[in-house]
Structures are given as C-alpha cells and as structure tokens.
Amino acid sequence: MIEVKNISQSYVKGGHVKTLDDVSLTVREKTVTALVGANGAGKSTLLGAMSNVVQTMSGQVLLDGVDVRKIKTSEVAKKIAFLKQIQQISIRITVNDLVEFGRFPHCGGRLKDIDKQKVNEALDYMMIGDLRDRFLDQLSGGQRQRAFIAMILAQDTPYIFLDEPLNNLDIKYSVEMMKIVKKLVTELDKTIVVVLHDINFASAYAGHIVAMKDGKILSEGYPDKMITKEVLNPTFDHDFHIIDHDGKRVCLFFDHNQ
Amino acid sequence: MAESVNRKQLNRRMIIVFVVLAVLMVGSITLYIFSRTYFNAWRLNIPMTPLAFERIMGRTIPAVVGMVSASVIIALVSLSFQTITQSRILTPSMIGFDSVFIGTQTLLVFAFGTFTPFFQSPIYNFFVTSGAMVAISLLMFGSILRRSKNNIIFLLMFGLVLSGIVSNGARYIQALMSHYDFYQVQAATAVTVMNMNTDVIRVAVPIIIIVVVLLLINHRTYDVMSLGAEQATSLGVNYQRQMTYTLILVSIGMSVSTAMIGSLTFLGLLVVNAARELIKTHRHLPLFICSAAVGIITLVLGSAAEQLLSGGIPIPFIGTTLQVAIPLTTIINLVGCTYVFYLILKENRI
Ligand SMILES: Nc1ncnc2c1ncn2[C@@H]1O[C@H](COP(=O)(O)OP(=O)(O)O)[C@@H](O)[C@H]1O
Ligand SMILES: [Mg+2]
Numbered sequence: 001m002i003e004v005k006n007i008s009q010s011y012v013k014g015g016h017v018k019t020l021d022d023v024s025l026t027v028r029e030k031t032v033t034a035l036v037g038a039n040g041a042g043k044s045t046l047l048g049a050m051s052n053v054v055q056t057m058s059g060q061v062l063l064d065g066v067d068v069r070k071i072k073t074s075e076v077a078k079k080i081a082f083l084k085q086i087q088q089i090s091i092r093i094t095v096n097d098l099v100e101f102g103r104f105p106h107c108g109g110r111l112k113d114i115d116k117q118k119v120n121e122a123l124d125y126m127m128i129g130d131l132r133d134r135f136l137d138q139l140s141g142g143q144r145q146r147a148f149i150a151m152i153l154a155q156d157t158p159y160i161f162l163d164e165p166l167n168n169l170d171i172k173y174s175v176e177m178m179k180i181v182k183k184l185v186t187e188l189d190k191t192i193v194v195v196l197h198d199i200n201f202a203s204a205y206a207g208h209i210v211a212m213k214d215g216k217i218l219s220e221g222y223p224d225k226m227i228t229k230e231v232l233n234p235t236f237d238h239d240f241h242i243i244d245h246d247g248k249r250v251c252l253f254f255d256h257n258q
Numbered sequence: 259m260a261e262s263v264n265r266k267q268l269n270r271r272m273i274i275v276f277v278v279l280a281v282l283m284v285g286s287i288t289l290y291i292f293s294r295t296y297f298n299a300w301r302l303n304i305p306m307t308p309l310a311f312e313r314i315m316g317r318t319i320p321a322v323v324g325m326v327s328a329s330v331i332i333a334l335v336s337l338s339f340q341t342i343t344q345s346r347i348l349t350p351s352m353i354g355f356d357s358v359f360i361g362t363q364t365l366l367v368f369a370f371g372t373f374t375p376f377f378q379s380p381i382y383n384f385f386v387t388s389g390a391m392v393a394i395s396l397l398m399f400g401s402i403l404r405r406s407k408n409n410i411i412f413l414l415m416f417g418l419v420l421s422g423i424v425s426n427g428a429r430y431i432q433a434l435m436s437h438y439d440f441y442q443v444q445a446a447t448a449v450t451v452m453n454m455n456t457d458v459i460r461v462a463v464p465i466i467i468i469v470v471v472l473l474l475i476n477h478r479t480y481d482v483m484s485l486g487a488e489q490a491t492s493l494g495v496n497y498q499r500q501m502t503y504t505l506i507l508v509s510i511g512m513s514v515s516t517a518m519i520g521s522l523t524f525l526g527l528l529v530v531n532a533a534r535e536l537i538k539t540h541r542h543l544p545l546f547i548c549s550a551a552v553g554i555i556t557l558v559l560g561s562a563a564e565q566l567l568s569g570g571i572p573i574p575f576i577g578t579t580l581q582v583a584i585p586l587t588t589i590i591n592l593v594g595c596t597y598v599f600y601l602i603l604k605e606n607r608i
Contacts, residue, residue, distance in 0.1 A: 053491045077494030084488045090344060091484045091540035101482060105494035109478030155493070 002027040002080075002159060002191075007049055007059030009042075009215075019045045020056065021215040027159070032185055033193045034202035037212035038236050043195045044085050046212070047161050050193070051082035077105035081155040085163040085195070087148050095139070095147045096132040099123060102154030122153035126180070142173035149180070160184065162194045166201065174198075178205040199251045203227045211235040227251060272537045272544060279551040286559035287322055293565035294318045320456045325561065327459075327466045328515045329525070329553030333533075334473045334546055335511040336526025341480045341542070342501050343413075346534075347601050349526040350512050353398065353413065354421025355391060356521030359513075360447045361424040362390040368431050372442045380457035383446070384517050391513035392506075394420075399505045449520040451561055451586055462518045469511045476500070477542040484540055522557075522587060524594020529553040531597065560586040 004027075009020040019042045027033060027050070035043045048054030050061055052068040060067045068076050081102075099122055103115040111119070123129045126146040136144055145165060152160055162181070166174045182205050184190040196202045202209050202223065209226040211218045213235050219226065226232075227249035232240045241252040295314050299306040336349040366377050366386065376386050398416060432440055449455045479500060483490045487497045533549035564586050 048488070051492050053488045073491060073496040074494035077492060080492070082488075082492035084492075087489075089485050089489075090346075092538075093540050097540070101485065101493060104478075104482050109481060 001029065001062075001064055002050060003062040004046070004050060005060050005062060007046075007056045007061065009045055009049065009054070009056045015057070018215045020049065022059070023215070023217055024059075025210065025217060025220070027191060027193060028208050029191050030185055030189050031191065031207040032181055032205055033208040033210060034206035035193060035195045035210050035212065036197075036199055036202055036235070037218075041212040042215040043212055044163050047082070047163050047193065047195060048084075051080050051161050052076050053082055053084075074105050077155065077157075079157050080159040080161065081152040081157040082161045083148055083152050083163060083165065085167065087144070089136070092135055092137060094133055094135055095123070095128060095150070098136065098147055099132075099150045099154050102151040102156075105155060118156055119154050122150040125153055126150040141168045142170070142176075145169060145173070145177065149177070153184075158189075158191060160190050160192045162192065164195045164197060166196065166198065174201065181205065199227065199232065203249050203251065223249065268538055272539065275536045275548065276544075276551075279548065279555065282555050282559075283551055286555050286562060290322065290558050290562040290565070291315070291318055293562045297566060317456070320459050321454055321561075322558065323463060324454045324456065324459050324518055325451060325557045326554050327463050328519045328522075329529070329557050330470055330550040331466045331511040331515050332522060332526045333529045333549035333553040334470055335508040337530045337533075337542065337545055337549055338473055338476075338480055338504050339508050339526075340530060341484050342504050344484075344486065346531065346605065347527070347598060348414070349524075349530070350395070350399075350508050351516075351521060351523045351526055353395070353417025354424070355395070355512050355516045356523070357421035357425040357428070358391050358394050359387060359516050359521065360443075361428045362387045363447050364428040364431050364443050367439050367443050367446075368435060372439050377442070377446070380455065381461055384455075384458040384461055388510075388513040388517045391516065392509045395509040395512065396505065399509065400502070449518070451519050451522070451557060452564060454519050455517065458518055462514045465510065465514050469507050469514075472507055473504075473511075474543070474546060476503075477546060480542040481540065484542075520587070522590060524591050524598070525553060525556065528590065528594050528597060529556065531601070556590065557586070560589065 004023060004025040007020055007023050008015075008018060010016075010018050023042075023046060025046075035047065037043050045054055049056045052061065052073070055069075060069070062068070063071060063076065063079055068080075096119070099119050100111060100115075102122065103109075103111055103118060107115045120129070123132055126149055128143060128146050128150060131139065131143060131147070136147060139147065145168070149162075149165065152162070165177055165181070169177060178201055181192055181194060185192055185207075194206075196206075203226075206223060208220065209223055210220040211226060211231060218235050219231050227242060229240055229242060232238075232242075232251065238253070241254075243250050243252065295311055295318070296306055298314075299310070304310075332351070336351075339350045340346060340348065363377075363383075366374070366383070370376055372378070375382050377383055398420065399413075432443060435443070479495055482493050482495050483497065483500065485493070491497050529549040529552040530545070532552045533545050536552070537544055537548050539545060
C-alpha cells in the first residue's frame, strides 16, 4: 500500500510558490489511476515523490506503512518502478541491455537465470523480443517507449508509476500502450499510476482519476464522476463539452457551434 | 539477423582491441627500459655491464611503476567523474589541481621555511600536499555538485577562478621569498613524467591501488548511473551517496597522482574518449580497463620516445643532429586541447 501524507514541495526560495501544496493521496491497489491536470500542476513532482526520486520538503510517502526515506533505495526499487517523463539517455545501448537494467535492484547487475528469464518475459510481453539486439537510436518512438516499459516490467515491482508514457506516440501506439497498461492490472495484478495528457485516454482506460491543479488535488474518483464539466472545467481552466459514447464519456475540447 | 551480427562484431572488436593494447603495453614498457639502458649506453659509448644494468633498472622500475599507476588512476577517476557529472568533456583535472599543488607547496615553505619536515621529508610533504588537495577539491565538488546537481558550467567557472586566485597568490608569495626558498619551491613543484617524485611512489602506489579497487568494484553501479540520476535512483542506486563516495575517491586519486607525477590536464579526457571510440560500449568495466591501457601506452611510449630523441636525431649525410626537445606533457596537452575543441564543436555542449 502506498499512502502520500501531506507532502509539500517548493523550488522557490522562501517557499511561497508551491509545486506541491499539502498533498495527500492513497493509491488504489490493482487499479490504473490516471493523474491529470494542466502543465505545471505538479503531476511529475508528485509521481517523483511517490517513487522516492524527488525529495520533498515536508510530508512523507508510506510504503506499506513505512516512510520510504527510511527504506534502503535498493529495497524501494524492488517495490516501485518509475519511468520519468522524458527518457533521454546519453549512452548508446541495445534494447536487451536497457531491459537488463531493470533487474539491477534484484541482482546488482549480475544476471542469473531467473533474471534472464524475467528479461525475456518482459520483452515478450511488450512484443519486442525481435528487437532485443537493436540499439535504441535505431527504433521508432513507439518501439523505444515499449523498450523502456519492458525495463520497468523486468524490474518486477507491484507498483508501476509512468509519467506521460504516451508522449511522442501516435494514436495507434497510444491505444496499444494503454491496452498493455490495463492488461498489466488485469493479468499481472499491478498497481499503476499514470500521468496522462489526454483526458479521453483516462476516461477509457483508468479505473480512478486524480485531477491536480496548482500543486493540489482538486478532486478524485471514478471516471463517471470525474469526466464532467464541474470537475474538468476548473482543473484545466477550459470549457469542455462532454458527450456519451457507448457508455463511456468523451470529452470534446472545442465546440463546433462557436 | 543483421543486428545480432552487429553485436557479435562489437564483441569481437573488443577482444581484438584488448589484445592489441596488451601487446602495445608490453612493447612500450620494453622500449622504455631499452631506451634507458642499452640505448643510453650505446649513445654515450659506454659498455652496459650487468652491474650498471641493475643500477639503472633500480631507477627505471620505479619510474615505470609510477607511470603505470598514475595512468590507471587518472583513467579511472576521469571516467567515473564523467559518469557522475553526465559529461563527456569535463574531467576532474580541468579544475586546476596543479595550481592547488603549487599553492600548497608555496604556502608550506612560506609558513614554515624549507627546513620544516613537512617540506623536506618527501613522505610528510606528500601527505600534507595531497591532504590539502583532497580537502580543497572535496570542498569544491561537494559544494557545487550537491547544491545544483550537474551544474558543469558553474564547476568549470569555479575551477577557473580558484586556480587563478591560487596560482596568482602563489606567485605573489614566491616573490616575497628568499632566492633559496624560491628555488626550493620551484624544484619541488616541477614534477613531471620525466622528473617524477620517485620518493613518494612507495606511499602513493598502495593508496592508488585501494582507490582503483574501490572504483572497479562499483562498475555495475556506474553502468546504471549513466542512465541519469532519476532513472538510476528508481533502479535502486542511492545516487547522492554514490556521488559523494565517487567524489572522495576522485579527489584522492587526482591529488596523489598530481603529487607523484605532476598534472596531466588532458590525459584523462584523451584516454577515456579514446576507449569509448575503440570499444563502443557503455559498460564501465571494459571502459575502465581500456582507458587505463591507453593511458599506460601513451605515457610510457611517450617517455620512451622522449628518451630516445633526447640526444637529437642524427641527419644522415650532413653529419649534424637535429635537436628536438618537446616535453611529453606538452604534446599530450596539445592533442588534448584540440580534442576538447573538437568534442565541444561536435556535441555542441559541455
Ligand atoms: N527540479 C525543479 N526545479 C525547479 N522547478 C521545478 C522542478 N521540478 C518542477 N519544477 C516546477 O514545479 C512546477 C510543477 O512541475 P511538474 O511537477 O513537472 O508539473 P507537471 O508534470 O504537472 O507539468 C513547474 O512550475 C516547474 O517549473
Ligand atoms: Mg510532467
């Protein structure tokens, strides 16, 4: 179980501009939770804090009741896998080597049979087994993204936090990626928090939506409750138009009548 | 599949590179020993008796040990420094270890005189100067890299200003000294590859071996760290602790090698990048070994060449000799400087 308790973060001296302002959240187990909000709302910072990658000024993140800062980094990495928003790496490596990094928390880089097996499983799950010896710079955006998710899968953690995994993906790959994310919950019992830019993806694939604005959580709940004018308009400072389509709600960003 | 052939080719290439480097390493050490013994005897027209050979070897072996250990430590600290700062151009030597070295020696003489054991005894002197260098560099790295994570520009500027202040301060103090003290300081700070501080080798080498081992055993962690701070943390690396650990080792390694063979500002940059080009891998273990080997070859072969050319090159038919006296350090710095320019232009960043 992961509970966020009253975390605040500020990058400004004196702390009068808060990136996170007293945020508390209990992550739903075995659910896809979508984190939505405008640019600069603090989504990445919250996800980073939940993964113990960002050190916050106050508050705590509890992993099974224990403050993550009191747990060894390598132990946290066996429970929580985090993929940051933009994956730019300076080294030239193959898909296989990247995915093997996912085993680092378990084997310290000395891969045993079980680790190799997990790497193979992750590659198969993401359907990139045939790309394993390619270098990352020889891949398309979608393939690259899947390689990074494969690394996260190889890490074999119950919690997976993804920051805008649909970045740079076209529609087909985005849908594929969200289907995989959903499968991870239904098939492998993972708990996933994913930052999404497109509310319709959240509406279609998430079981829980958290809306953030100016470092605060404005509201959270089931998609039916969240994909409404009352919730979305203040979150994004925008006038949405919402329609029903086969029982799922769809958001229109612009109104043709105007 | 084309790609996996690609990878096998890279592995085969790595093996070939290592074999060639090993041969070159043995060859250059042999050549260096030859240049100081038989070649010198031939040039000076004296017979090389076993006794003379033994005596010369007594001075040559420590020089080889000094060069080898300095190359290894410079290569290793440069690569690990580049990994933790996420830069391919910056090396720890670029922030002015030589000026800190000269500054410490000058201050020692000025404060205590040349007859203090801190200055006279090579061992004391070594510990005091390297201690001072470790302290100063740790202070620098620590304050800069801690606060603003990878602010390389700031680090460079700080180093530039610091070495400017220290070397100008040292020059000012030297101007206040007596002639005798001044020449003592000059002699003490003129350590180079050819004029090595052989007295300290016995203390420096064990320290270097420890630092080398402590860096090598972490090679897998450095592999992960090259993914960047955030991704490495989420893969279980305590980045801050690993960074502090590395900076301490870098400071010790740089200080000890500077006190032993002087500063070789661009050697680290050259060998690390040469290793990257040669074996094209991101893994630190082969990169560590390859860059150390390239460093050994560069220093030892360069010293052998300097030794062989020190008598001038005889020009056939004319009957004169062409005098060449280009210190090895100058050549390394010249090549290194050019290479830095090339890298900055190519990568368009620092
Ligand atoms: N490391 C940092 N240093 C300074 N400011 C930061 C840092 N990280 C985030 N911020 C600021 O905090 C705010 C929220 O950022 P972020 O969490 O990335 O928002 P989001 O992911 O919702 O777009 C932004 O205004 C950003 O400029
Ligand atoms: Mg973000």
